[in-house]
Amino acid sequence: MPRGGYDASCLDRLLQTERLEYIDRDDGVGARRQQVLDALDWTGRIFRNHEKFAAIALDLVADVPDPRILELGAGHGGLSRQLLHDHPSARVTVSDVDRVSVDALSAGELGIHPRAQVRELDATAIDAADGSFDLAVFALSFHHLPPTQASRVFAEGTRVADTLLIIDLPRPPAPLHLLRLATMLPAAPFIPFIHDGVISSLRSYSPSALRSLALHADRNIEIELRSGLTLPQIVIARRG
Numbered sequence: 614m615p616r617g618g619y620d621a622s623c624l625d626r627l628l629q630t631e632r633l634e635y636i637d638r639d640d641g642v643g644a645r646r647q648q649v650l651d652a653l654d655w656t657g658r659i660f661r662n663h664e665k666f667a668a669i670a671l672d673l674v675a676d677v678p679d680p681r682i683l684e685l686g687a688g689h690g691g692l693s694r695q696l697l698h699d700h701p702s703a704r705v706t707v708s709d710v711d712r713v714s715v716d717a718l719s720a721g722e723l724g725i726h727p728r729a730q731v732r733e734l735d736a737t738a739i740d741a742a743d744g745s746f747d748l749a750v751f752a753l754s755f756h757h758l759p760p761t762q763a764s765r766v767f768a769e770g771t772r773v774a775d776t777l778l779i780i781d782l783p784r785p786p787a788p789l790h791l792l793r794l795a796t797m798l799p800a801a802p803f804i805p806f807i808h809d810g811v812i813s814s815l816r817s818y819s820p821s822a823l824r825s826l827a828l829h830a831d832r833n834i835e836i837e838l839r840s841g842l843t844l845p846q847i848v849i850a851r852r853g
């Protein structure tokens with residue numbers, strides 16, 4: 614399936630790539646990978662994305678007294694730190710598929726936080742029992758996965774948690790997308806964060822693609838989509 618969905622235009626179908634970001638690679642680009650993660654954490658703090666994403670997540674468990682939250686693809690852990698800061702009794706499982714990130718998270722403040730547990734978990738095959746969490750959240754990571762694996766996240770996230778929240782980059786209409794890529798491309802060879810940003814943009818899924826991925830995972834999964842041209846794309850998924 615094209616990243617723009619089955620109904621994507623010809624131009625939209627050209628605006629995609631299978632090229633990997635530094636974040637996805639383990640072939641000696643560790644320093645660049647870390648630079649991208651640091652930049653994501655920095656922008657998350659400066660533009661208050663950690664706060665905004667935590668507010669969206671906590672709103673979904675507002676009725677649960679001591680919510681059990683699973684963060685998948687936590688990377689630098691900024692969102693988990695914010696969740697623990699903003700909710701006095703939430704218990705947060707902070708996870709990532711990448712061993713180096715998990716080791717860094719364990720060695721930091723999340724590794725000793727009394728309400729946090731750090732684990733190595735793959736969002737496409739989560740090592741946890743059904744219904745272990747009230748909420749699973751996967752932020753700015755979904756586009757890293759090709760369609761078959763991305764669909765597995767819908768199946769697994771809604772299996773282990775009552776609600777799955779995916780927050781990811783929006784996929785603009787193709788002409789605007791082209792314009793956005795043109796402004797970013799000149800800096801991509803020099804700045805790892807922009808390099809990964811260009812690839813992320815090309816790999817972002819459209820609302821139509823997200824609906825198809827959820828349906829493919831399980832026809833009982835119901836999704837609510839909130840999207841904007843520049844705002845992150847929000848997907849809330851539950852089993853009906």
Ligand SMILES: C[S@@+](CC[C@H](N)C(=O)[O-])C[C@H]1O[C@@H](n2cnc3c(N)ncnc32)[C@H](O)[C@@H]1O
Pocket residue numbers: 636653654657685686687688689690692708709710711714734735736737751752753754757
């Ligand atoms: C761009 S970073 C996002 C980090 C952080 N969530 C944020 O909002 O800035 C993507 C993260 O997803 C992780 N990731 C990629 N594939 C994954 C998978 N199958 N399961 C869990 N995490 C995965 C990567 O290791 C990386 O830490």
